[in-house]
Amino acid sequence: MSDMTLSTKELTESSGDRRLKLMKRSATLGKYGSLVVMCTICVLPLLVLGAASLKSAPEFQADGPFDIPDSPQWSNFQVAFNDGRMATAFVNTTIILIVSLAGTILIGSMAAYAIDRFNFRGRRLVLSLFLLATLVPGVTTQVATFQVVNSLGLFNTRWSAIALYTGTDIVSIYIFLQFVRAIPKSLDEAAFLDGATHLKIYRKIIFPLLRPAVATVSIIKGVQIYNDFYIPFLYMPGRELGTISTALFRFKGPFGTQWEIISAGVLITILPTLLLFLFLQRYFYNGMTAGATK
């Protein structure tokens, strides 16, 4: 915008204008220069793993990190996927992800509907219980949460992760609350006069209109669960219960210094995230903004 207005001014050039033009040009250079440097820093550590993942073991030993592989060793990916038990990991993560997401969406939307649409005794108490819980960082309470999970018999089952992801997510409730608030009350009042039950109003009117909130929660929650290390590491130590994070973590032992295999495993882990991000960029940005500031 301002480039245009300035370039028309430049027609009437004087020495002052020339200095301005020079300043402007160096500002542009600085701007794009810093952007390129920043992007290099963001991408370079990931790109060099791409090179490493395609080398053979002796080639990796002999090469520096920036040397291009002679002939791509795609078998590294096979080794990482099979020996790293990544198929099991993807299955476990997917099961946990789907069940937890369904639970979070159901619980979050129901709680939000109850809180926003009803005036009941204890409403303030319920709200402050949720608000207070947002202040408790989950990482600090694991010492005691562990005992609860253990006494419920959930330790070393997928249910431990599912229960924790579903039960401690208060941010989602707030996101749903905002969206429920935006739905006009006259809609449910009209349905109520027509004899619809509250369950029916929730199912047929409120929930279908919450689709954008469902998208937002799915993105934030999906990324969070896919990337979480802490909970599966602590609660699901069994090898057959490995998730993406813990399966990749176990590369540390057997693959020790086999960086070509480890690199392949890392790239297999990142690939789904990258693809999803490329296709759903807009949702990611909106989701992150909604999730972090609430």
Add this chain to the structure above:
Amino acid sequence: MQVQTAISTEIPSAPKQRRRRWRRDSTPYLFLIVPLVLLVAFTYIPVLNMFWYSVTDWDGLDKNKEFVGLENYRDIATRPELYGVFKVSLYYFFATFIQLGLALYFATILSFNTRFQSFFKGVIFFPYLVNGVAIAFVFLYFFRPGGVLDSVLAAFGGEGLQRPWLGDRSTVNYSLASVSVWRYLGLNFVLFLGAIQSIPAGLYEAAQIDGANRWHQFRYIIAPGIKPVVSLSFILAIAGAMSVFEIPYIMLGGANGSTTFVIKTIDTAFKFGKVGLASAMAVVLLVLILIVTAIQRILVPDEGGELT
């Protein structure tokens, strides 16, 4: 019963109405029962138990928990190997300033017309989405002797600067804190950019007519507009610096002086079986984070006020 039937014959719809009212009164509780049970089971019971364990010498298995008063807290305050690990948080705390500064800079320049805008935005944001274990491996590879960083230094003639970045106690925490910046900068950046872009464009035009330059635009339009989100991010970053766990734990297992308070707490509980002491440590951390949050609520009171 007889009275009720008498009434119901007078007004036929009364029981139906009563049933309907009962249903209306109980509906919110039915909708809330599952969320509340989960909330109590996985947040409030653990927090309360944590306070209780923290005054015992429990090992996590024993049936009996011996009450020891404030002994665990005295241990934390007096044993340097316990409170000393908080010093590690300082590295992450100072890295926060670099992180927020860079995020603010890139959010500002990308809010003006820029070529390849969405490409730059995506690239800067993407690291935030990458799996934490993957990031740990990426940077183990990056910092290893003869690895990426050493090669880059060699390419620019800086062989003298090469060192075991993660093996040297004097550099390990700088290296790890910079990984943290790499990972979380993207989130701050996107939040700031969103806040800047929600400022009405008319303000810039008006300012330009009044002769304001880019710096004036930043100082008088952008800065006040994004103050709430910046202060919120700052508080979140401080709380994050106090509870760092993943990166140093996955990369080094807390070796070489990279142990943070949370790693220490988890090890105390699950490796050494001192659940009592670990609970006291967790209580300390919880209280510190609550204090930081309280300060934020006081400084930026408009957040959270909408939840009533």
